[in-house]
Amino acid sequence: MAANFSGGGGGRAMLKGLVFDMDGTLTVPVIDFAAMYRAVLGDEGLAAARAASPSGSVDILHHIDTWAPPEQQKAYEIITHFERQGLDRLQIMPGATELCEYLDSKKIRRGLITRNIKAAVDLFHQRFGMKFIPALSREFCPYKPDPAPLLHICSTWGIPPSEVMMIGDSPRDDVKVKKPLFMGRYGDMNLYDQMLLL
Numbered sequence: 001m002a003a004n005f006s007g008g009g010g011g012r013a014m015l016k017g018l019v020f021d022m023d024g025t026l027t028v029p030v031i032d033f034a035a036m037y038r039a040v041l042g043d044e045g046l047a048a049a050r051a052a053s054p055s056g057s058v059d060i061l062h063h064i065d066t067w068a069p070p071e072q073q074k075a076y077e078i079i080t081h082f083e084r085q086g087l088d089r090l091q092i093m094p095g096a097t098e099l100c101e102y103l104d105s106k107k108i109r110r111g112l113i114t115r116n117i118k119a120a121v122d123l124f125h126q127r128f129g130m131k132f133i134p135a136l137s138r139e140f141c142p143y144k145p146d147p148a149p150l151l152h153i154c155s156t157w158g159i160p161p162s163e164v165m166m167i168g169d170s171p172r173d174d175v176k177v178k179k180p181l182f183m184g185r186y187g188d189m190n191l192y193d194q195m196l197l198l
């Protein structure tokens with residue numbers, strides 16, 4: 001788990017809400033992203049996209065945004081196929097339930113932002129048994145790492161961004177920050193207490 005604090009002007013802030021990534025954070029990672037990227041772009045296309053990216057990494061959703069509608073639709077069909085395969089094997093991350101119970105005991109809100117589809121969020125909620133409100137899927141544009149969905153949740157809650165933290169497994173995909181504030185594992189009560197003391 002990597003947590004990214006949105007920053008807040010130097011003062012000591014009270015943590016009032018946590019926003020979670022879904023795949024690889026609240027669920028065990030099951031989507032083979034490397035195979036998905038190869039299926040969409042082809043080996044040569046993937047190599048070219050990596051070479052053209054300053055960081056060497058490729059954001060598949062942004063990449064296909066520039067494609068013509070028929071190619072884009074085909075790409076989305078492939079991506080959705082991989083995501084649906086992932087749904088069949090969906091598992092809740094060990095420790096996630098306990099963390100949410102801990103947050104409830106401290107009256108800290110929890111939201112969710114994912115680049116996955118709404119159907120995946122619906123299935124996750126059904127299996128998890130606890131709701132994340134709001135839960136924004138990729139139907140909400142622009143999607144992360146753009147800060148818009150995170151700011152939208154802060155505004156829906158009526159809580160300033162300085163009192164909200166993003167929890168995810170990818171500093172690159174979850175929110176644009178210079179560096180994560182915390183790195184840790186579920187169940188680390190010491191880490192939870194540090195987060196609350198911000």
Ligand SMILES: [Mg+2]
Pocket residue numbers: 021022023024025168169170
């Ligand atoms: Mg993730």
